Amino acid sequence: MKREWLINLRTSKQLTQQQVASSSFIDRSYYSHIENGKRNPSLAIAQNIAAVLKFDPLLFFKDDQINNVSDTLDLDYLLKNMESGHILYLYSNFNRYINSSVAFSLMGVWKKCYCFIIDTRMNFSQIKNTLKKYLSKNELNKYIHHINLDALLNQSPENLNTTHLEGLFNQLESEDFIYLCCHVRRDYSNNCIFNVQNQLNYIGIMENKEKLVSLHAYDASLVSANTHIKLMRKIPYLMTDNEIVESPLYPSSTNTKIYPSLYMQEDN
Amino acid sequence: MEKMVQLTKFIQVNSSAHILYLYENTDTYINNLLAYIKTGIDRNHHLIIIENSTIYNLVEARINELFSSEDKNFIHHVDNYLFYRCYGDFHIHSIVEHFGELLDPFLNKKIDVRTWGHVEWKDQDDISKKIEDFENVADCSVNEMGLMSVCAYDSSKVNTHLQTAMMKSHQYLMTDKEFVQSPLYQIIK
Numbered sequence: 001m002k003r004e005w006l007i008n009l010r011t012s013k014q015l016t017q018q019q020v021a022s023s024s025f026i027d028r029s030y031y032s033h034i035e036n037g038k039r040n041p042s043l044a045i046a047q048n049i050a051a052v053l054k055f056d057p058l059l060f061f062k063d064d065q066i067n068n069v070s071d072t073l074d075l076d077y078l079l080k081n082m083e084s085g086h087i088l089y090l091y092s093n094f095n096r097y098i099n100s101s102v103a104f105s106l107m108g109v110w111k112k113c114y115c116f117i118i119d120t121r122m123n124f125s126q127i128k129n130t131l132k133k134y135l136s137k138n139e140l141n142k143y144i145h146h147i148n149l150d151a152l153l154n155q156s157p158e159n160l161n162t163t164h165l166e167g168l169f170n171q172l173e174s175e176d177f178i179y180l181c182c183h184v185r186r187d188y189s190n191n192c193i194f195n196v197q198n199q200l201n202y203i204g205i206m207e208n209k210e211k212l213v214s215l216h217a218y219d220a221s222l223v224s225a226n227t228h229i230k231l232m233r234k235i236p237y238l239m240t241d242n243e244i245v246e247s248p249l250y251p252s253s254t255n256t257k258i259y260p261s262l263y264m265q266e267d268n
Numbered sequence: 269m270e271k272m273v274q275l276t277k278f279i280q281v282n283s284s285a286h287i288l289y290l291y292e293n294t295d296t297y298i299n300n301l302l303a304y305i306k307t308g309i310d311r312n313h314h315l316i317i318i319e320n321s322t323i324y325n326l327v328e329a330r331i332n333e334l335f336s337s338e339d340k341n342f343i344h345h346v347d348n349y350l351f352y353r354c355y356g357d358f359h360i361h362s363i364v365e366h367f368g369e370l371l372d373p374f375l376n377k378k379i380d381v382r383t384w385g386h387v388e389w390k391d392q393d394d395i396s397k398k399i400e401d402f403e404n405v406a407d408c409s410v411n412e413m414g415l416m417s418v419c420a421y422d423s424s425k426v427n428t429h430l431q432t433a434m435m436k437s438h439q440y441l442m443t444d445k446e447f448v449q450s451p452l453y454q455i456i457k
Contacts, residue, residue, distance in 0.1 A: 090428045218428065225290045225431040226423035229443050238451070240432050245451035248441060259447040263299035265276045266306065 042251040090220040108179030288438035290423040
């Protein structure tokens with residue numbers, strides 16, 4: 001629903017969308033989506049817009065009835081239509097993880113994307129054996145590639161032997177899309193939870209994020225809720241063994257609205 | 269359509285809102301608890317606060333600064349050590365039964381009441397499964413009683429398996445910073 005009050009406020013001050021957007025440190029199209037009700041601002045962005053137009057930022061949240069029924073998504077449908085993006089997968093059943101990795105990789109190959117599976121040798125072998133049922137030898141060799149998780153985790157970026165990875169990446173053309181399935185087995189401390197991602201940044205795989213679809217898989221019994229909360233703020237989709245939904249804490253989510261917690265509302 | 273009630277001056281929720289709060293910082297936790305108390309009292313709702321004595325002592329000092337004697341009549345503290353049987357087995361049915369006994373005097377007199385339970389436990393086998401089952405039962409009770417209820421957990425003591433299970437039995441999820449609808453809630457309904 002359009003935010004008529006916001007449009008009226010801006011026009012009464014004789015400002016353009018571009019002027020408000022620039023002063024709020026966001027781009028015009030995003031601001032336009034906020035006015036049209038297609039996007040919901042995070043509290044930080046709400047505060048920036050409110051400072052420009054001089055109103056209470058919590059007006060964005062006023063009188064909302066949080067009683068919408070949220071929709072679950074279908075992984076195949078999501079992947080078919082997703083050109084780039086990240087999915088946080090918290091699995092409780094290891095076999096489901098293997099099946100999901102296979103489904104994810106098959107979708108990648110179906111879309112002619114290179115698939116990099118970051119896991120232990122043993123797990124990769126299990127995934128590859130299942131993929132053999134569905135893919136030709138040529139498809140397997142061309143599209144499915146293994147990155148050894150233990151090597152990534154046990155070495156610091158500067159010591160990591162990336163020779164074989166560089167060989168893989170040299171094969172890629174700039175227009176190639178990448179499917180990345182990354183299995184993280186332990187609950188790392190907050191400082192090193194993104195160690196794998198840092199390693200990937202170092203070797204260059206994460207450089208072109210517009211052409212990357214990634215599945216970050218964690219054993220749900222080994223990850224604490226406070227880590228999960230931090231991950232939900234960074235990764236747009238949340239998947240369990242049974243469902244996939246938009247992450248409720250991802251700030252740019254289109255369907256979920258993030259309200260400030262109780263005391264933050266009282267402070268305003 | 270379900271009856272909606274004001275949670276804060278900006279948010280309306282179902283009258284039987286079952287809220288999962290995963291906190292990281294104790295100071296922020298206390299601020300959120302005090303805000304919950306204040307918004308309840310502003311609407312003439314009584315508050316049952318099931319809390320450990322260490323945190324409640326800190327909360328009580330702030331309550332004494334913030335609220336009048338009349339307001340304080342709306343606040344009722346229950347020791348969570350006894351309530352959640354932190355001395356022994358996390359026994360679901362005893363806890364739910366005790367919860368009902370606490371609420372009966374208010375509900376019988378048609379007095380509006382909101383609850384806040386800080387869930388803690390003694391280390392024991394299968395505690396995740398017990399809590400998951402407990403929250404499923406609690407969700408049914410909260411819905412039946414038309415009660416606004418917060419279940420607060422230290423996020424460092426809950427694993428993600430339990431968290432996603434609890435996001436299915438609570439319609440709302442709160443962190444120190446955010447308040448959102450749980451996207452997993454309607455799936456088991």
